[in-house]
Amino acid sequence: MDIYKLLSRSTKLAQNSRTTPAQQSLPSSGQNANPQLFGHEEVKEMAGELVNGNLSENGNTVLGKRKRRGKGKIVDVVEELPPELDFFGERGGKKKGKKGGVGNGASETGGLGNGAVAGGEDGQEEEDERRLDEEECKAILRSHKLKVTVLSESNPPLPGNEKVKRKKKSKDNILPPLSSSKPKLQIYPQPLTSLTQLRTRYGISKRLAENIAYQGYKLPTEVQLAALPLLMGESGRSREQHKDIDLLAVAPTGSGKTLAFLIPVLDTLFKDKKMDQETEPQAIIVAPTRELANQIVNEGRKLVENTGIRISLVRKGMSVGKRDVDVLDLRGERDEDAESSSDDGEQSSAQKASKVQKPGYVVKSHVLVSTPLTLLHAIENLDGTTTSLPSVRFLVLDEADVLLDPLFRDQTLSIWNACSNPDLRTSLWSATMGSSIESLALEHILKNRKESTNTASIIRLVVGLKDTALPNITHILTYAATETGKLLALRQLLHPTAPKTDSSGRKSLRPPFLVFTQTIDRAKALHAELKYDIPPEAGGSSRIAALHSDMSETARSKVMTSFRRGEIWVIITTDLLARGIDFRGLNGVVNYDVPTSAAAYVHRVGRTGRAGREGGVAVTLYTKDDVPHVKPVANVIAASEKLRGVGGGDGEGQSSVKQWLLDALPTPSKRDKQELKRKGVESRRAGTKTARISTKSKLNRGLGAQKKQPGSQSKGVKSMDLKEEEFGGFSD
Numbered sequence: 138m139d140i141y142k143l144l145s146r147s148t149k150l151a152q153n154s155r156t157t158p159a160q161q162s163l164p165s166s167g168q169n170a171n172p173q174l175f176g177h178e179e180v181k182e183m184a185g186e187l188v189n190g191n192l193s194e195n196g197n198t199v200l201g202k203r204k205r206r207g208k209g210k211i212v213d214v215v216e217e218l219p220p221e222l223d224f225f226g227e228r229g230g231k232k233k234g235k236k237g238g239v240g241n242g243a244s245e246t247g248g249l250g251n252g253a254v255a256g257g258e259d260g261q262e263e264e265d266e267r268r269l270d271e272e273e274c275k276a277i278l279r280s281h282k283l284k285v286t287v288l289s290e291s292n293p294p295l296p297g298n299e300k301v302k303r304k305k306k307s308k309d310n311i312l313p314p315l316s317s318s319k320p321k322l323q324i325y326p327q328p329l330t331s332l333t334q335l336r337t338r339y340g341i342s343k344r345l346a347e348n349i350a351y352q353g354y355k356l357p358t359e360v361q362l363a364a365l366p367l368l369m370g371e372s373g374r375s376r377e378q379h380k381d382i383d384l385l386a387v388a389p390t391g392s393g394k395t396l397a398f399l400i401p402v403l404d405t406l407f408k409d410k411k412m413d414q415e416t417e418p419q420a421i422i423v424a425p426t427r428e429l430a431n432q433i434v435n436e437g438r439k440l441v442e443n444t445g446i447r448i449s450l451v452r453k454g455m456s457v458g459k460r461d462v463d464v465l466d467l468r469g470e471r472d473e474d475a476e477s478s479s480d481d482g483e484q485s486s487a488q489k490a491s492k493v494q495k496p497g498y499v500v501k502s503h504v505l506v507s508t509p510l511t512l513l514h515a516i517e518n519l520d521g522t523t524t525s526l527p528s529v530r531f532l533v534l535d536e537a538d539v540l541l542d543p544l545f546r547d548q549t550l551s552i553w554n555a556c557s558n559p560d561l562r563t564s565l566w567s568a569t570m571g572s573s574i575e576s577l578a579l580e581h582i583l584k585n586r587k588e589s590t591n592t593a594s595i596i597r598l599v600v601g602l603k604d605t606a607l608p609n610i611t612h613i614l615t616y617a618a619t620e621t622g623k624l625l626a627l628r629q630l631l632h633p634t635a636p637k638t639d640s641s642g643r644k645s646l647r648p649p650f651l652v653f654t655q656t657i658d659r660a661k662a663l664h665a666e667l668k669y670d671i672p673p674e675a676g677g678s679s680r681i682a683a684l685h686s687d688m689s690e691t692a693r694s695k696v697m698t699s700f701r702r703g704e705i706w707v708i709i710t711t712d713l714l715a716r717g718i719d720f721r722g723l724n725g726v727v728n729y730d731v732p733t734s735a736a737a738y739v740h741r742v743g744r745t746g747r748a749g750r751e752g753g754v755a756v757t758l759y760t761k762d763d764v765p766h767v768k769p770v771a772n773v774i775a776a777s778e779k780l781r782g783v784g785g786g787d788g789e790g791q792s793s794v795k796q797w798l799l800d801a802l803p804t805p806s807k808r809d810k811q812e813l814k815r816k817g818v819e820s821r822r823a824g825t826k827t828a829r830i831s832t833k834s835k836l837n838r839g840l841g842a843q844k845k846q847p848g849s850q851s852k853g854v855k856s857m858d859l860k861e862e863e864f865g866g867f868s869d
């Protein structure tokens with residue numbers, strides 16, 4: 138089995154589809170036929186009306202009925218391993234795979250109106266072009282659980298919103314600015330039913346359309362289905378009107394938000410045709426961690442191939458904008474950029490970092506991707522003031538709720554304020570967004586507009602239920618009583634002969650997986666404990682690695698690359714990897730320490746089950762110390778299981794959270810929740826005896842402590858501080 142092909146985000150879907158040999162009922166079995174999470178049955182019904190029941194060659198309806206695991210024919214060409222080395226499980230003999238072979242994307246149609254790319258069914262393009270009436274739009278948006286709300290209206294009104302506008306107009310003449318007491322208006326934009334419509338309906342550049350198709354993307358995910366029409370200017374709107382929206386998008390983890398924010402930005406820049414002359418940045422994308430920023434750069438580079446658009450990661454020591462420093466042009470980086478868009482992007486980026494970390498280097502790229510503090514340093518003048526960035530027309534905040542959390546808030550707002558272009562278009566994206574963060578974002582958008590003529594609408598797009606974990610993964614909440622119990626449970630998961638299902642018949646977790654701990658010190662300690670648990674015949678200690686923000690940039694990149702290549706099977710990490718990171722074939726996650734908020738749970742477990750893939754498993758271990766805090770997590774699991782139709786907390790089916798447990802768990806107060814989010818479970822943070830991760834005897838620990846160098850204690854304390862610029866977990 139070529140693990141690299143399974144894990145690597147960079148591997149092209151279309152290529153993957155031709156080469157992936159394994160067809161297992163695990164997420165690592167490759168590409169899902171349908172990246173959408175909702176609406177398969179309803180949309181199938183509509184198919185009858187819209188395309189007269191057109192069926193694709195492989196028997197899928199063109200509206201993308203989702204292929205469920207286990208329904209298909211038996212496909213497995215994987216070489217057998219002895220059971221003691223079978224860490225990835227589910228092998229040895231023929232297993233059920235997805236019908237038609239998951240990952241044969243090149244031949245699959247799989248979705249509503251995806252004819253042109255997927256093989257060009259007759260009349261499909263015409264069908265793509267037919268403007269749906271309001272009822273049809275409503276039906277599609279509802280079936281995909283999409284809600285589009287106008288938070289602040291532009292003048293003139295958005296298409297699809299004329300009626301409401303007229304009604305209001307007769308009273309007030311113009312809609313008042315946003316106010317929490319005013320009712321919000323829901324609109325129903327024309328949904329994007331196929332990614333080919335990006336070209337046929339919105340006229341995106343041929344290059345960009347080709348690059349999208351080359352990645353194997355055909356059917357839009359839910360967030361793309363609604364966000365792209367909104368950001369590309371809605372059907373029938375002029376190019377100028379494209380600029381009229383600021384967007385707050387809340388969509389599940391792994392639902393393709395990256396593509397949704399990149400395509401409109403890149404297409405606008407490409408169409409401007411000034412790429413060769415422009416030296417100032419046109420778009421800024423901010424993400425909370427270096428790993429995520431790097432990933433966005435790599436995704437972007439695949440889309441801009443042969444377009445002339447340059448997209449770069451801002452690194453320490455770089456400068457952005459004209460400043461009072463010696464200006465050294467970094468345009469030469471372009472050649473290196475091309476290199477790092479390869480599958481080894483992260484490693485090559487890291488190797489190059491040393492070449493460019495000289496003060497005063499100015500990045501000459503059209504699109505800059507950065508963590509907040511690195512970018513802030515890059516635009517800071519010697520006197521401490523911030524360089525204004527009037528050339529920036531697009532500001533994208535990925536994982537916006539973290540970027541506007543107190544941890545990063547000042548940095549993010551300083552960057553936002555530096556983007557002084559009066560026509561700045563802002564979009565904020567996350568899988569979770571609390572109402573306080575939403576209000577803060579709105580306030581800031583409106584405040585920045587006070588002195589400008591900017592009249593853009595502010596739109597909120599919500600996919601599914603807000604702040605809910607993915608319905609397509611299995612959640613397992615296990616009481617382990619003590620720290621030792623947790624260690625034992627994790628060791629069992631690592632054991633190659635561990636049962637493939639648990640006592641309730643639920644699928645067990647198999648590597649590759651991520652293990653999340655509360656602090657850097659705990660990640661280190663757990664790694665030290667488990668390092669030798671995988672036998673040397675299976676690769677031994679090289680199969681398990683730690684990754685946290687106390688490590689050097691190079692070491693972090695190396696672990697990421699090795700994991701994507703399948704050389705490392707288990708990463709023990711902090712919340713550093715909880716947000717945005719996309720390992721395509723991850724089988725699951727283990728919350729070794731209970732996440733410190735419901736949102737943290739949603740993001741951590743969202744590392745698996747990406748793009749609609751089924752089979753991911755999320756195991757959460759909790760001890761006596763967690764009992765006062767675990768209810769919010771249990772509630773998220775219950776809601777997700779309800780969506781999936783497995784019990785919903787009523788004790789039926791295979792639900793992990795029974796109603797009696799929900800009733801028995803104490804409800805933490807708002808204050809308790811805030812404290813937990815800020816500090817984590819106190820005993821773990823303080824490293825008290827009961828919370829220590831160690832199987833060493835007291836005597837051995839004492840001997841170890843004596844050997845410690847003077848000053849080593851302060852290092853431990855340092856690693857708990859938020860000294861690093863990136864998000865390393867709220868509690869690190």
Ligand SMILES: Nc1ncnc2c1ncn2[C@@H]1O[C@H](COP(=O)(O)OP(=O)(O)OP(=O)(O)O)[C@@H](O)[C@H]1O
Binds near residue numbers: 172394718747
């Ligand atoms: N239209 C599509 N068809 C198939 N796969 C897609 C499509 N759009 C995105 N993907 C894939 O889905 C995966 C997740 O995408 P992405 O990382 O953008 O998710 P996200 O919504 O940003 O997740 P998170 O909230 O965790 O950051 C990626 O592997 C991407 O290649």
